[in-house]
């Protein structure tokens with residue numbers, strides 16, 4: 001090992017939306033560390049890999065056409081969301097533009113709105129933490145450039161009613177964006193509507209560096225029409241290629257190579273198995289919390305939110321668990337691929353010791 005710094009182990013990481021990369025992704029990333037897909041005329045191999053990555057992403061999100069002209073690999077979900085807002089703003093006719101998003105939308109939309117100087121209108125959710133089409137409809141007006149739907153929300157893993165939101169957006173002459181940054185590699189195996197085939201959505205965020213098991217940085221922006229990328233492009237006088245649609249100039253070839261390696265290795269069977277295992281862990285954990293008398297938000301995707309007290313939360317953190325809370329204060333456990341049943345059992349043992357719940361109310365069959 002070079003130097004005395006060691007990254008954290010994933011053993012006690014329970015609230016991250018990132019995970020341990022697939023070994024093939026790690027190897028590929030290391031090989032391509034010194035490449036720059038931002039300059040495709042010089043770094044041709046990694047540029048071809050990026051084409052491959054976009055093509056694979058198109059498959060994952062059921063893009064009707066497919067092909068490398070339908071997106072690019074971003075630095076993460078933040079950049080992809082920013083670009084979706086930017087494209088909508090650039091394509092809108094007026095100057096006084098707004099974006100309508102559910103309250104569950106990721107905070108990256110607040111950054112996007114601030115940077116692009118557009119108004120962000122957040123609307124209340126329904127009782128199950130999903131976007132409420134009536135509330136969205138009421139917030140949309142003639143200056144709305146974009147409606148956002150979330151497919152796998154950050155706090156409770158909910159999927160908004162994408163086809164309904166898309167109809168509202170297009171009715172108002174606005175564009176429709178789906179944020180599947182986290183959920184995109186789990187949802188292909190679930191019976192929900194969220195893809196380009198399920199509704200005429202315009203853009204989507206899907207991050208290989210979350211459930212896709214790629215290395216950071218590997219986010220993804222996928223667009224229905226290549227013209228969307230043209231709306232983002234600026235001229236590049238110093239490069240052999242003449243336009244660039246990305247936010248960053250020099251970009252990570254490691255992220256691109258890792259994403260391709262992970263997707264080639266895992267799509268679709270590996271992702272399907274991982275999604276099923278993570279969901280089983282989430283349901284098992286949710287049941288364990290309820291057996292102990294905690295209030296739990298039903299994990300429709302592999303995120304479990306449970307109401308524990310602040311002192312208990314703090315003690316669990318002191319015991320080394322990397323955990324976080326929802327805005328309402330619930331403990332939030334993201335059952336990513338690295339979160340094993342053994343880790344969850346060890347966590348519950350610590351919870352029982354700290355909260356004194358000690359398995360009271362545990363089911364006989366638990």
Ligand SMILES: *Cc1c(COP(=O)(O)O)cnc(C)c1O
Pocket residue numbers: 017075076077078079081106108150152153154179180181182207219
């Ligand atoms: C993680 C996440 C983002 C932001 O992605 P980064 O890769 O952290 O920039 C955006 N939206 C959702 C739903 C996310 O889960």
